[in-house]
Amino acid sequence: MDALIAFSQLVVTFVVGTYFFVRLKNESGTEKQFKSEYKREAELLNKMRHIHLSEPMTESVRPSSVSEIIGQEDGLRALKSALWGKYPQHVIIYGPPGVGKTAAARVILEEVKKSPMTPFSKEAPFIEADASVMRCDEHGFTDPLIGSVHDPIYQGSGAFGQNGIPQPMPGAVSRAHGGVLFLDEIGELPNEQLNKLLKVLEDRRVLLESSYYSSSNKKIPAYIRDMFENGLPADFRLIGATTRSPETIPEAVRSRCVEIYFNPLMREDILSIIKQAQIRCGILTDKGVNECIADYAKNGRDAIKILQSATNLVRMEGRPSISIDDAKWVISSSRYKRTKELYTKDGGKIIDISLIKPLN
Ligand SMILES: Nc1ncnc2c1ncn2[C@@H]1O[C@H](COP(=O)(O)OP(=O)(O)O)[C@@H](O)[C@H]1O
Ligand SMILES: [Mg+2]
Known part of the structure; x- marks a missing residue:
């Protein structure tokens, strides 16, 4: 009888052992496969990073300071004075295409950092976004302008997903915190986005929501709790640029901005x-x-x-x-x-x- 029990124990041990051995082997095989896949992708990316075409002439002649912007003296003066003081203002630049609106916006922050009264620090960021591509999906899962939350259900098996932690993803408005957000083609921004942007300008922060957030969930790290409870910082000055006429820009935006006009070039x-x-x-x-x-x-x-x-x-x-x-x-x-x-x-x-x- 004892021999029979010992034999069946041996059989069970063998079967279970074999099962785990095969599983482990399969897992390490998949891991190896993944590793070689990652390696191949990383090598490909590295190869791409080493390929550079020469800089297009349009880039190499782009004005690098205010003094290189030609024929827009009035517009530049207005732009500089709107941002120069202790209380910089939001701005919209109107003007036909190709007359230096983008060029001016790109150099103006460095110029106004020279002001003794400026609240912009030396490190203040200049973030550029093109409103014509700033779409958000209807559920707000991704919103490159305002920011969004990656909920655990979409995070898969990562650390956040497994622990049920919703992950805030800052948008351009938060990356511009403390500096300037340049929104090119502001007239193309969809209405819904525009309303969210106006709210951010008002609150100077982005309030995020997720049905996965609970203040009593101890697994949620303190910094994420802080983001949900106090919002993401988004205190910046907006420079919008558009080729549209002022009448086509919503009054709610116009009333919050200094309106500046760039002329056709002589x-x-x-x-x-x-x-x-x-x-x-x-x-x-x-x-x-x-x-x-x-x-x-x-x-x-x-x-x-x-x-x-x-x-x-x-x-x-x-x-x-x-x-x-x-x-x-x-x-x-x-x-x-x-x-x-x-x-x-x-x-x-x-x-x-x-x-x-x-x-x-
Ligand atoms: N007023 C200007 N002074 C100097 N260069 C200019 C001016 N306007 C346009 N350019 C040249 O044309 C390019 C495109 O201008 P850009 O500022 O992008 O035009 P916009 O934003 O008004 O459409 C610039 O990089 C620059 O080389
Ligand atoms: Mg432009």
């Missing part, structure tokens, strides 16, 4: 932008080329684009400088139209397009 300004880019990038042009480009560029961005295409053309063909024929060829191959209105500094005279001979 011909002289476009010539100065071309000159500035030429010097920065070491581009040679024959006499009359810059004037020819200025006749067809509606704005600073067009001017830089035409100059870049003409530069690429002459470099491809091994010539040292851009000729009038090169500029004309680029202009006609990209089908630029002569600018309808040419603003000039001599009293803001506008030259009628019909007076200008077509390019042959």
